[in-house]
Amino acid sequence: MSTQRVLFVCTHNSARSQMAEGMLRAMGGGDFEAFSAGTEAGKLRPEAIAVMGEVGIDINGQESKTLERFHAQPFDWVITVCDDARESCPVFPGVGQTAHWGVGDPAEVNGSEARRLDAFRQARDDLRNRIRLFIATARRADVTHPVETPGA
DSSP: OOOOOOOOOOOOSSSSSHHHHHHHHHGGGEEEEEEEEEEEEEEEHHHHHHHHTTTTTTOOOOOOOOOGGGSSSSOSSEEEEEEHHHHHHOOOTTTEEEOOOOOGGGGOOOOOOHHHHHHHHHHHHHHHHHHHHHHHHHHHHHHHHHOOOTTO
């Protein structure tokens, strides 16, 4: 399988897109290069770091980035993970595929720390299920439609 470049987009690049980037990087092996960005920059949420650590994925070193950093780069996939980003995401020329995963915003949940962490866990688990399916589908598609090698 050739390495596929995937960009996850959210509004503030502070939780959902960051978790998706970290998960694809951890679960996808060398088959994927994962990136994330926001329509505007935010700050990586400590709750996102905590719940990812619970499943053995360290995203503490990741930083919030805006889409401008990636406009000139080629991607096989651009995946929006929130409805606001879907509506305001610019078109990326040369992108192979786009997808939208409507994942609820855990940062909108107020209340106790336990309640907020539960919301982040729910978003993490939703993203993990989608990424598992994405990886399996992308790998199967690559095997089903292999690239022909010249002279073969």
